[in-house]
Amino acid sequence: MSEKQVKKISIGAKPTTRQPTVAADAWVETRETVQDEEKEKLKRLTIDIPESLHRAIKTQCAGRGAKIADEVRELLLQKYGKA
Numbered sequence: 001m002s003e004k005q006v007k008k009i010s011i012g013a014k015p016t017t018r019q020p021t022v023a024a025d026a027w028v029e030t031r032e033t034v035q036d037e038e039k040e041k042l043k044r045l046t047i048d049i050p051e052s053l054h055r056a057i058k059t060q061c062a063g064r065g066a067k068i069a070d071e072v073r074e075l076l077l078q079k080y081g082k083a
Helices: 022-030 051-064 068-080
Strands: none
Touching: 051 068
Protein backbone atom coordinates (compact mmCIF):
# COMPACT_ATOMS: atom_id res chain seq x y z
CA MET A 1 0.00 0.00 0.00
CA SER A 2 1.32 3.46 -0.90
CA GLU A 3 0.95 6.41 1.39
CA LYS A 4 -1.25 9.27 0.26
CA GLN A 5 0.52 12.56 0.06
CA VAL A 6 -1.34 15.45 1.61
CA LYS A 7 -0.53 18.90 0.41
CA LYS A 8 -0.88 21.52 3.08
CA ILE A 9 -1.45 25.13 2.27
CA SER A 10 -1.52 28.04 4.63
CA ILE A 11 -4.16 30.71 4.36
CA GLY A 12 -3.17 34.20 5.41
CA ALA A 13 -5.03 36.42 7.81
CA LYS A 14 -8.50 37.59 6.87
CA PRO A 15 -8.31 40.90 5.02
CA THR A 16 -9.59 43.84 6.97
CA THR A 17 -11.93 46.37 5.51
CA ARG A 18 -10.94 49.94 5.94
CA GLN A 19 -13.49 52.06 7.70
CA PRO A 20 -14.23 55.36 5.98
CA THR A 21 -12.71 58.31 7.73
CA VAL A 22 -14.87 60.45 9.94
CA ALA A 23 -14.21 63.40 7.63
CA ALA A 24 -15.58 61.49 4.62
CA ASP A 25 -18.69 60.49 6.55
CA ALA A 26 -19.22 64.06 7.69
CA TRP A 27 -18.93 65.36 4.12
CA VAL A 28 -21.50 62.87 2.85
CA GLU A 29 -23.86 63.87 5.65
CA THR A 30 -23.49 67.63 5.23
CA ARG A 31 -22.63 68.30 1.58
CA GLU A 32 -24.78 70.94 0.03
CA THR A 33 -25.23 71.31 -3.69
CA VAL A 34 -28.03 73.87 -3.64
CA GLN A 35 -26.89 77.12 -2.10
CA ASP A 36 -30.23 78.39 -0.97
CA GLU A 37 -31.43 79.89 2.30
CA GLU A 38 -34.05 77.20 2.58
CA LYS A 39 -32.70 73.70 2.09
CA GLU A 40 -34.68 72.00 -0.61
CA LYS A 41 -34.76 68.26 -1.15
CA LEU A 42 -32.84 67.25 -4.27
CA LYS A 43 -34.24 65.06 -7.05
CA ARG A 44 -32.15 63.10 -9.54
CA LEU A 45 -32.50 63.79 -13.27
CA THR A 46 -31.14 61.39 -15.87
CA ILE A 47 -30.84 62.35 -19.51
CA ASP A 48 -29.23 60.82 -22.58
CA ILE A 49 -26.98 63.03 -24.67
CA PRO A 50 -24.69 62.31 -27.62
CA GLU A 51 -21.20 61.13 -26.68
CA SER A 52 -19.60 64.05 -28.51
CA LEU A 53 -21.64 66.56 -26.49
CA HIS A 54 -20.75 64.81 -23.24
CA ARG A 55 -17.07 64.87 -24.19
CA ALA A 56 -17.24 68.61 -24.96
CA ILE A 57 -19.00 69.40 -21.68
CA LYS A 58 -16.60 67.25 -19.69
CA THR A 59 -13.54 68.78 -21.35
CA GLN A 60 -14.65 72.34 -20.70
CA CYS A 61 -15.71 71.60 -17.11
CA ALA A 62 -12.40 69.87 -16.39
CA GLY A 63 -10.52 72.86 -17.79
CA ARG A 64 -12.34 75.15 -15.36
CA GLY A 65 -12.24 72.70 -12.46
CA ALA A 66 -16.04 72.62 -12.39
CA LYS A 67 -18.41 69.70 -11.96
CA ILE A 68 -20.76 68.80 -14.78
CA ALA A 69 -23.70 68.57 -12.38
CA ASP A 70 -23.06 72.12 -11.13
CA GLU A 71 -22.86 73.45 -14.70
CA VAL A 72 -26.08 71.74 -15.78
CA ARG A 73 -27.84 72.87 -12.61
CA GLU A 74 -26.78 76.48 -13.30
CA LEU A 75 -28.02 76.29 -16.90
CA LEU A 76 -31.38 74.91 -15.77
CA LEU A 77 -31.70 77.67 -13.17
CA GLN A 78 -30.96 80.30 -15.84
CA LYS A 79 -33.60 78.85 -18.15
CA TYR A 80 -36.32 78.03 -15.62
CA GLY A 81 -35.42 80.19 -12.63
CA LYS A 82 -35.97 79.26 -9.05
CA ALA A 83 -39.27 77.51 -8.59
